[in-house]
Amino acid sequence: MARGQGAALDRKKLMADPIMVTTIVVLIAFLTLFILYPLAILLVDSFVGDGSFGFSIFKRVFAMKSFTRAITNTLKVGFVVGILSALIGLLFAYVEVYVRMNKFVGGLFKVVSMLPVVSPPFVLSLSMIMLFGRAGIITRYLLHIYDNNVYGYWGIVIVQTLTFFPVCYMMLKGLLKNIDPSLEEAARDMGAGRWKVFMDVTLPLMLPGLGNAFLVTFIESIADFANPMLIGGSYDTLATTIYLQITGAYDKAGAAAMAVVLLCITLLMFAVQKYYLEAKTAATLTGKASRGRMLIEDKSVKIPLTIFCALAAAFVILMYICVPIGALFPTWGRHFFPLTTKWFSQVFTRYKGLKAFKDSFVLSFISAPITALLSMIISYLVVKRKFRGKGFIEAVSMLAMAVPGTVLGVGYIRGFSPEAASPPCGRSTSRSRNRPTTWARTASRSS
Amino acid sequence: MAKVKKGVRLEHISKIYQDPKTGKEFYAVKDTSLVIEPGSFVTLLGPSGCGKTTTLRMIAGFESPDEGEIYLGDEPINELTPNKRDTAMVFQSYALLPHYNVFDNVAYGLKLRKVPKEEIKERVMKILDLVELTGMEGRMTNQLSGGQQQRVALARALVIEPSVLLFDEPLSNLDAKLRVTMRTEIRRIQQEVGITAIYVTHDQSEAMALSDNIIIMSKGVVAQMGTPQEIYYHPVNEFVADFIGEANFLKGPMTGRDGKHVLLNIEGNSLRVEGRDDMEKGKEYTVVLRPEAATLADAGGLPCRVVLSCFMGSYQNYHVMVGNTLVKLEEHNPKNKHIYQVGDSCHLVFDPASVHVL
Numbered sequence: 001m002a003r004g005q006g007a008a009l010d011r012k013k014l015m016a017d018p019i020m021v022t023t024i025v026v027l028i029a030f031l032t033l034f035i036l037y038p039l040a041i042l043l044v045d046s047f048v049g050d051g052s053f054g055f056s057i058f059k060r061v062f063a064m065k066s067f068t069r070a071i072t073n074t075l076k077v078g079f080v081v082g083i084l085s086a087l088i089g090l091l092f093a094y095v096e097v098y099v100r101m102n103k104f105v106g107g108l109f110k111v112v113s114m115l116p117v118v119s120p121p122f123v124l125s126l127s128m129i130m131l132f133g134r135a136g137i138i139t140r141y142l143l144h145i146y147d148n149n150v151y152g153y154w155g156i157v158i159v160q161t162l163t164f165f166p167v168c169y170m171m172l173k174g175l176l177k178n179i180d181p182s183l184e185e186a187a188r189d190m191g192a193g194r195w196k197v198f199m200d201v202t203l204p205l206m207l208p209g210l211g212n213a214f215l216v217t218f219i220e221s222i223a224d225f226a227n228p229m230l231i232g233g234s235y236d237t238l239a240t241t242i243y244l245q246i247t248g249a250y251d252k253a254g255a256a257a258m259a260v261v262l263l264c265i266t267l268l269m270f271a272v273q274k275y276y277l278e279a280k281t282a283a284t285l286t287g288k289a290s291r292g293r294m295l296i297e298d299k300s301v302k303i304p305l306t307i308f309c310a311l312a313a314a315f316v317i318l319m320y321i322c323v324p325i326g327a328l329f330p331t332w333g334r335h336f337f338p339l340t341t342k343w344f345s346q347v348f349t350r351y352k353g354l355k356a357f358k359d360s361f362v363l364s365f366i367s368a369p370i371t372a373l374l375s376m377i378i379s380y381l382v383v384k385r386k387f388r389g390k391g392f393i394e395a396v397s398m399l400a401m402a403v404p405g406t407v408l409g410v411g412y413i414r415g416f417s418p419e420a421a422s423p424p425c426g427r428s429t430s431r432s433r434n435r436p437t438t439w440a441r442t443a444s445r446s447s
Numbered sequence: 448m449a450k451v452k453k454g455v456r457l458e459h460i461s462k463i464y465q466d467p468k469t470g471k472e473f474y475a476v477k478d479t480s481l482v483i484e485p486g487s488f489v490t491l492l493g494p495s496g497c498g499k500t501t502t503l504r505m506i507a508g509f510e511s512p513d514e515g516e517i518y519l520g521d522e523p524i525n526e527l528t529p530n531k532r533d534t535a536m537v538f539q540s541y542a543l544l545p546h547y548n549v550f551d552n553v554a555y556g557l558k559l560r561k562v563p564k565e566e567i568k569e570r571v572m573k574i575l576d577l578v579e580l581t582g583m584e585g586r587m588t589n590q591l592s593g594g595q596q597q598r599v600a601l602a603r604a605l606v607i608e609p610s611v612l613l614f615d616e617p618l619s620n621l622d623a624k625l626r627v628t629m630r631t632e633i634r635r636i637q638q639e640v641g642i643t644a645i646y647v648t649h650d651q652s653e654a655m656a657l658s659d660n661i662i663i664m665s666k667g668v669v670a671q672m673g674t675p676q677e678i679y680y681h682p683v684n685e686f687v688a689d690f691i692g693e694a695n696f697l698k699g700p701m702t703g704r705d706g707k708h709v710l711l712n713i714e715g716n717s718l719r720v721e722g723r724d725d726m727e728k729g730k731e732y733t734v735v736l737r738p739e740a741a742t743l744a745d746a747g748g749l750p751c752r753v754v755l756s757c758f759m760g761s762y763q764n765y766h767v768m769v770g771n772t773l774v775k776l777e778e779h780n781p782k783n784k785h786i787y788q789v790g791d792s793c794h795l796v797f798d799p800a801s802v803h804v805l
Contacts, residue, residue, distance in 0.1 A: 185509055186542035186600075190556035190607065191530045200555075204546045294509055 014387055023377060028389055030374075031396040038411025039263070039403070045256035045414055057257045067258060070241040074222045075265075077156050077237060082218035084161040086210050088312060089113075089168025094202075095305050097176040100295035105306065112313040113169045115320060116162055124159045125230040127319040130326050137322070151233025159227050162316060164220050168213040175209040175281065176202075181293040194301055208280035215273040219266050223404030238262045239406040252414060259407040270402035452485035453520035453533070453610040454643060455506060460515035462501050462667075475501045477667040478514070483660075485520075488637055488644045490654040493664035494690070500615060502664070503647045507613050508532045519610060535604035536613040539620060541596040543588040549575070549599050550584035556607035574606045577636060594625045601633065605640065612637070614646040618653065630656050651691050655679075663687050679737075681803055688735045688805070695774045697734040701726055708799060714770025716749050720799045733805040738777045741797040743767070743787050748796035753787045769795060 015021060046057050061067050092113040095101065101109070116124065131138045132150045139148040179202065187197045225239040232240060238258065245255040296302065328339040348354055381387075382394050400408075462476040476498040483489045491499035504510045506517060508529035516523050524532055535556070543552050550571055557567045575581055578598040588596060597617055604612055614633070618626045634657050637644045648654055654661050655675045663670045663678065663686075671683045682688035685696060699713040701722075709722030711732060720734055743753075743765060751774065755766035763781035767774050774795060778784060787793055 180540055180542065182538045182540050182542040183544060185529070186536070186538055186603075187544065187555065188509075188529045189507060189534070189536045190603065191559040192555075193528075193530055196559065201544060 010386060014385075020385070024381065024387060024389060024393075027374075027377065027381070027393060031393065031400075035396055035400050035403070035408075038408060038415040039399075041415040042256045042259050042263070042407070042411045045253050046260045057253050058261075061254050061257045061261075064254075066236065067241060070236045070238050070258075071261070073153075073235060074238040074262075077153065077160065077228075078218040078221040080157050081160040081164060081221040082214040084157070085165040085168045085217040086172075086213045088161065088165040089170075089172050089213060090206070090210065091305070091308055091312070092165075092169045093173040093176050095309050096173060098293065098296050099302055099305060100297050101302075101306070105310075109309050109313055112316045113166050115166070115316060116164075117166045117170075119320070122226045122230050123323055124162050124319055125155075125227045127322045127326075128155055128159050128231055130322050131318065149233070151231055152235040155231040155233070156228050156235065156237070159231055160221050160224060162319065163224075163227065164217045167220065168217055171213045171216065172206065172209060175206060179205055185294075194296070194298065208277050212273055212277040212281055215269050215277065219269050219273070219402065219404075222262065223266060223406065225404075225406050238265075239404060242406050242410060246410065246413065252410075255410050256414065259410045262404055263407045266402050266404055266407075267399075270398075274398070451520075452641065452643060454485040454487075455481070455483040455611055455645065456518040457481040457502070457506075458516045458518070460502070460505065460512045460517065462498070462505060462510060463513045474667045476505070476512075479667070479669055480515075481662065481669065481672070483643065483645060485643055486641050487659040488634065488646065488657055489660045489662060490646045490648060490658040491662050491664060492648060492651060492654040492690075493670075495649060496666075497664040498667040499647045499649075499664050503536075503613055503615055503645060506611070506645065507534055507536050533610040534613055535607055535609040535611075536615060537597070537600045537604050537617045539616040541588075541593075541600045541620075543596055543599055543603075545588055547588070548584070549580065549586050549588065549591070552588065552599055553584075553603045553606055556603065560607065570606055571602075574602045577605070577639070578602045578632075593621050594629055597621065597629060598632075601636065605636070605642075610643065612642050612644045614644065614648075616648055617646075619648075619650070626650075626653070627656075633657065655691075661691075663690060665690075682735060682805070684805060685733065685735075688803075693738045693775060695736040695738065695772075695776075697736060697769065697772060697774070698731060699734075700731050701728050703728065709804070711804075713749060714772060716769075718749065720802050720804060722804055726804070735803045735805060736774065736797060737801075738775050739779065740801040741774070741776045741795055742778055743776070743793045744796045746794055748794040751793060751795045753789050753791045753793065756787055756789055758786075767793075767795060 047053055047055075092109060095109060096106065096113075129150055130136060132148060132155075133139065134146070134148060134150075136148065136150065139145045139150075183205070184197050184201050187201045188194075192200060222238060224237075225243065228235070228237040228240050229243070236244070239262070242255050242258045242262065245251050245258060327343050328341065330338070330340050330342075348357075378393060378397055382390060382397075458480050460476055460479045461474060463472050464475045465472050479498075479502065491502060493499045501510060505512050508524070508527060508531075512525065516525055518524065519533060544555070547555065553571045553574060554567050557570060562570070571584070572581070575584055578601055580595065580598050580602065583591070583595065588599065591599065600617070617633075618629050621629060630653055633646075646654075646657060658675060660672060661675055661678050662672045665686055671678055671687045673681075678687060678691050682691065682694075685694075688694040688696070697711075697713045697718070699711045699718070701709055702712050702717065703710040704722070704726075705719065707721060708719050709726055711718045711720065711734065713734070718734070726732065743751075749769050751767040751769045753765060753767050754773075755764070757764040758781070759777075761779065763778040763784075763786060765776050765778065765787065767776070776795075
């Protein structure tokens with residue numbers, strides 16, 4: 001009986017705080033409206049879009065060759081990108097945590113492995129095309145290959161790997177730092193060489209973490225819209241196919257069904273990642289580091305690792321340098337001199353001109369404070385408070401993190417645009433790659 | 448173990464570290480020379496930052512000495528990486544591999560040495576029996592208590608039959624009672640196996656209980672090396688006297704000599720103690736008096752005043768002032784003795800042979 005009284009008292013105390021109650025109610029309404037409602041619309045559309053309830057729309061989209069191909073394409077890209085990103089992330093993380101590096105070189109590697117996090121998603125696609133495309137500086141002018149096709153599978157894989165490996169790097173760096181150095185010292189003391197120590201101790205301890213990094217990248221990859229759109233060429237992924245289904249075929253029900261399929265894939269991966277691998281990672285790496293790690297100074301380890309990192313770093317740097325420099329060439333791929341600023345002036349005068357800038361900034365200025373505020377409130381409520389509906393807030397925020405931008409985008413188009421469906425403007429979809437979900441990501445990461 | 452026992456020799460070893468904040472370099476270990484006899488149990492004892500762990504880690508090969516040479520037996524081992532050294536270490540954090548069970552943890556070193564499977568099994572079982580963990584070989588390490596984990600760590604080190612066993616504060620993560628049990632265990636096993644052991648600790652009672660020899664380190668140098676009795680009864684300086692057990696220091700100039708005894712002027716009183724031949728009249732000396740070596744009486748000895756009198760069960764704890772010097776003492780088995788109260792004037796009495804002059 002004592003417990004009943006405790007719960008009643010807790011409830012009473014909560015109700016005595018009207019600001020808190022209002023916040024919770026508003027929050028629940030907000031989450032329902034902007035996350036659950038669009039997703040619900042998607043479900044409704046895909047099951048009853050043609051008038052009767054059933055799987056007919058799913059049957060129809062699964063009969064489309066382009067859709068099934070998009071599924072295999074997406075999974076193939078996600079798989080390879082996940083593996084490559086986890087490996088490159090591990091390489092950079094290992095070098096930073098384990099190897100004694102010259103300050104300058106170490107700092108450079110650190111910057112390189114963070115750079116893609118802060119750069120816009122399609123800069124790398126752009127550089128890739130400029131460097132390795134048909135008129136690419138490297139392919140055409142250095143290697144004299146005139147028909148290099150950068151568009152497609154490998155283009156997406158390379159660009160996405162470079163875009164997503166920093167996430168793996170940051171996750172794995174944290175885990176590597178948590179490994180108690182005396183575990184590795186003990187193995188070494190027992191007679192294991194450096195390679196043996198890595199294979200017998202470091203790697204097994206990192207396996208759940210690597211799996212985790214792989215899945216996070218996998219989810220990011222299959223949700224990515226901008227890069228496949230730009231460099232995919234005729235190689236369609238789910239995100240681009242869904243977009244084309246709306247903008248090209250005006251088939252909203254079909255797009256909704258496809259979005260539901262994409263959603264199911266990511267949710268499944270997300271569940272595995274969140275509830276299985278994360279728990280496992282925490283279980284193997286609870287040890288506190290008992291003392292500082294002795295950094296590796298052996299040349300036999302240092303030199304090959306430095307070379308690998310340097311190659312990757314050089315590639316990333318090349319990709320980023322080519323954009324500002326390329327903007328100064330009179331005609332990319334044909335005339336390189338004299339350098340000109342005419343493109344910069346055109347940015348502000350031609351096409352959408354200043355309006356594009358204005359739109360971007362306005363959207364950022366609106367979404368950033370909302371994101372920050374929401375994530376702060378949600379984290380606070382989830383971690384510090386006890387109330388009915390907390391589970392709902394936590395779950396929906398988490399859900400928002402797992403939902404690909406394209407899926408939410410389609411839901412928004414259906415849920416919030418007037419029924420007289422003018423072809424939806426592409427920007428809203430492409431922008432949604434990250435924006436609507438950012439605050440939820442921040443919220444669930446900090447909690 | 449049929450192996451020839453090996454000792455360890457350090458010759459003029461120095462290790463220089465850089466302070467991460469100020470960037471200044473300092474000696475963690477400075478010009479240290481040691482000889483550790485084969486088959487003996489030696490403890491490196493000292494406060495944190497005295498260089499004891501660094502010394503141990505240099506012997507294991509995790510740190511490289513900046514100056515000097517380390518020998519295992521007669522072989523110089525400076526150039527050898529830790530995996531090539533014939534030493535095995537027991538870590539403070541146990542450092543058991545969490546993804547292996549007890550058997551695999553213990554067998555790991557043997558597998559690396561490509562010992563045949565049958566022999567591995569036999570040797571692991573024998574060692575597990577020695578550390579009294581028979582039947583636990585299938586357990587994962589997180590299913591073991593702290594004491595059991597440390598036994599596994601010990602077994603893992605012993606099974607590869609190293610020439611030297613190294614201990615890096617292995618008991619500091621255990622609770623007080625278990626610490627006492629485990630240290631008896633460690634001593635028993637070391638004597639049974641007859642292996643050379645070097646043990647780092649900051650706990651003086653552990654050092655006393657375990658060691659054939661104690662090496663006291665302070666600020667990177669060896670302050671004193673000797674048996675526990677030598678160190679306790681004949682400390683070479685105030686630091687050692689104070690670090691090992693409780694010590695009172697009575698200071699005063701020497702006033703005269705009486706055979707093998709000397710006379711010192713302590714706070715205006717003449718004190719007769721056992722001296723050394725090299726003591727000179729007029730020079731200031733310090734007398735080390737252990738708390739249990741003195742008692743309070745109504746007459747004789749040094750006049751004093753009680754400032755604290757506290758019943759501790761097995762003894763009565765007194766703080767008395769001899770002039771301006773505070774002296775702490777323990778009156779054991781106080782049940783039927785006269786108990787002095789705070790403010791009482793009395794006399795501090797002790798046997799001239801039971802003190803030590805620095």
